[in-house]
Amino acid sequence: MDVTVAIDCMGGDHGTHVTVAAAVEYLERDPHASFILVGLTDRIEGELKRLRAVPGPRLRIQHAGETIGMDEPPAAALRGKKDSSMRVAINLVKNGEALACVSAGNTGALMAISRFVLKTLPGIDRPAIAGILPTLKGHTYMLDLGANVDCSAEHLLQFGIMGAELVASVEHREKPTVGLLNIGEEDIKGNEVVKQAAELLGASGLNFHGNVEGNDIYKGTTDVVVCDGFVGNIALKASEGLAQMLATFLREEFKRNIFTKLAGIAVLPVINAFKRRADHRCYNGASLLGLRGIVIKSHGAADVYAFGFAIQRAVEEARAGVLAHISERMATIHRGVA
Amino acid sequence: MDVTVAIDCMGGDHGTHVTVAAAVEYLERDPHASFILVGLTDRIEGELKRLRAVPGPRLRIQHAGETIGMDEPPAAALRGKKDSSMRVAINLVKNGEALACVSAGNTGALMAISRFVLKTLPGIDRPAIAGILPTLKGHTYMLDLGANVDCSAEHLLQFGIMGAELVASVEHREKPTVGLLNIGEEDIKGNEVVKQAAELLGASGLNFHGNVEGNDIYKGTTDVVVCDGFVGNIALKASEGLAQMLATFLREEFKRNIFTKLAGIAVLPVINAFKRRADHRCYNGASLLGLRGIVIKSHGAADVYAFGFAIQRAVEEARAGVLAHISERMATIHRGVA
Numbered sequence: 001m002d003v004t005v006a007i008d009c010m011g012g013d014h015g016t017h018v019t020v021a022a023a024v025e026y027l028e029r030d031p032h033a034s035f036i037l038v039g040l041t042d043r044i045e046g047e048l049k050r051l052r053a054v055p056g057p058r059l060r061i062q063h064a065g066e067t068i069g070m071d072e073p074p075a076a077a078l079r080g081k082k083d084s085s086m087r088v089a090i091n092l093v094k095n096g097e098a099l100a101c102v103s104a105g106n107t108g109a110l111m112a113i114s115r116f117v118l119k120t121l122p123g124i125d126r127p128a129i130a131g132i133l134p135t136l137k138g139h140t141y142m143l144d145l146g147a148n149v150d151c152s153a154e155h156l157l158q159f160g161i162m163g164a165e166l167v168a169s170v171e172h173r174e175k176p177t178v179g180l181l182n183i184g185e186e187d188i189k190g191n192e193v194v195k196q197a198a199e200l201l202g203a204s205g206l207n208f209h210g211n212v213e214g215n216d217i218y219k220g221t222t223d224v225v226v227c228d229g230f231v232g233n234i235a236l237k238a239s240e241g242l243a244q245m246l247a248t249f250l251r252e253e254f255k256r257n258i259f260t261k262l263a264g265i266a267v268l269p270v271i272n273a274f275k276r277r278a279d280h281r282c283y284n285g286a287s288l289l290g291l292r293g294i295v296i297k298s299h300g301a302a303d304v305y306a307f308g309f310a311i312q313r314a315v316e317e318a319r320a321g322v323l324a325h326i327s328e329r330m331a332t333i334h335r336g337v338a
Numbered sequence: 339m340d341v342t343v344a345i346d347c348m349g350g351d352h353g354t355h356v357t358v359a360a361a362v363e364y365l366e367r368d369p370h371a372s373f374i375l376v377g378l379t380d381r382i383e384g385e386l387k388r389l390r391a392v393p394g395p396r397l398r399i400q401h402a403g404e405t406i407g408m409d410e411p412p413a414a415a416l417r418g419k420k421d422s423s424m425r426v427a428i429n430l431v432k433n434g435e436a437l438a439c440v441s442a443g444n445t446g447a448l449m450a451i452s453r454f455v456l457k458t459l460p461g462i463d464r465p466a467i468a469g470i471l472p473t474l475k476g477h478t479y480m481l482d483l484g485a486n487v488d489c490s491a492e493h494l495l496q497f498g499i500m501g502a503e504l505v506a507s508v509e510h511r512e513k514p515t516v517g518l519l520n521i522g523e524e525d526i527k528g529n530e531v532v533k534q535a536a537e538l539l540g541a542s543g544l545n546f547h548g549n550v551e552g553n554d555i556y557k558g559t560t561d562v563v564v565c566d567g568f569v570g571n572i573a574l575k576a577s578e579g580l581a582q583m584l585a586t587f588l589r590e591e592f593k594r595n596i597f598t599k600l601a602g603i604a605v606l607p608v609i610n611a612f613k614r615r616a617d618h619r620c621y622n623g624a625s626l627l628g629l630r631g632i633v634i635k636s637h638g639a640a641d642v643y644a645f646g647f648a649i650q651r652a653v654e655e656a657r658a659g660v661l662a663h664i665s666e667r668m669a670t671i672h673r674g675v676a
Binding site: 134135136146149150181183191192213214215216217218219227229230231233234235236237238239240241242243244245246248249250253254256259260263264266267269270271273274277278 | 472473474484487488519521529530551552553554555556557565567568569571572573574575576577578579580581582583584586587588591592594597598601602604605607608609611612615616
């Protein structure tokens, strides 16, 4: 299936240097993908020249005169920058020229503008950020990773439904399992909102596993892990911090003296195989789920390799028809209730 | 300073096998430490015999006829088992025979019984679980790790005060830095309770660093990290899960074939040095902070080596006079307000 993706080329720590290069690389891999590169035309053209690539029907440039800073308040970006690369990319999804957009820019601004321009799907109160994490068994989808700091039980139920439909459509998996992040496996534990959410999820018709604990995320106990954005963001960032610390410790031990350095060379293939398996770049690209359009958020610090995975995620979600799946499920539930 | 510690010998996954052995080992290291081994006398005596150790003035046995199961509801354990090893150990702290107690048993029961028997310090509404985590710079103290699922801003302030006094007294550090776990460094982010807590902490006279994010925990940005028990427990368990997953990946890569196995042998000293540095057993032993007595919770799965660190923590807190430090600080604040 042909898919056109709008790329916010100015977002992220590295801007066009990463975004344009990743789009050009992806084009060669997937003959049915096309891109609209959004941002400052001269910057994008300069980058294409550097890469010896030329614009064409599969690689169009859409000029946008403004850029949103990584620390800019979302409300100011929403109101004040109607011609930002981020907003123009989202507009392309809104008017149907692109089936999805990808940005490595300011998360708060991306969520605010996406919500304002695209609106939420029927039955969805709030969009959530859904990310993929590696597990002992493969990978799991976790949401919300930071869009909503205060959630009701009903919101958590909606996250569960969206997460399950995302996995069912993208991974072609029937009845994915859904776990609710809590601090104990027993039903008596957890706060009131989580207790109510467990009841709603249990009665929802989803394949609800019940409560899961923090360590279950990486065990791969369930296909989907549901939590509010405050807890999800902290669990994710704590994991990033721990992984960085362990990598630093390992590097320091190998650099300790000439013998450990030689050992490090001998063991390089093993370390590289390990790194590939745990490489967070392969999990780059979180979905802003629940909008009337596919919006993928890349990590701001992503390199070309990592940004390529965010693009791939946009293409896969468009091909899998994730939005239609979520809408159908919400309509079914609505009819059931009525 | 002479310190007597009561050990709940029946708690944890391995019971007397671990607890008694760790106490016997610790005795040899520290000539000013004494232990009261609490539990089923014949089981403790059997274990001492196996270890070729004999009871004496520094190693007394206190019989307790009941044990609390790891999955037993805390309320039932509190009401129904007045002669449990856990309760008898806590009673020894209450009546002054021991300066601290250590248990690897059921966390909920330990908190419920400690709170009922010992009561909280003046000015402290709720005890919190304070643990130590390794960081790039050394280590940090984090609380609450799971005792309180719903916290007010005032509770988070109290956690900050207790954490700071714990670090100041045990580590002899003036004005330790305190960070508030949040999902963004900007003051505008986070939920309402966290925003209010930031204001209270800022006005408290503590060395308040401001908000910290999940990755700051392992960066070692602050000496103390404050959060509610729901978030703290999930961040801790997620970290445990991630570390286990990475260890499994690394082990599997070294076991892949004869060449990687040989490489694994060549690199063993480096891997062992790395393991020692990141060894979670060295961080075993969380304080139930805010009680009128020192209570240390060991991980249920702790081995002899890990349980020894929980004992060491109990001894250090008793010698540092942590409770007096917290009480004095609370009294100062109270006078300031009045």
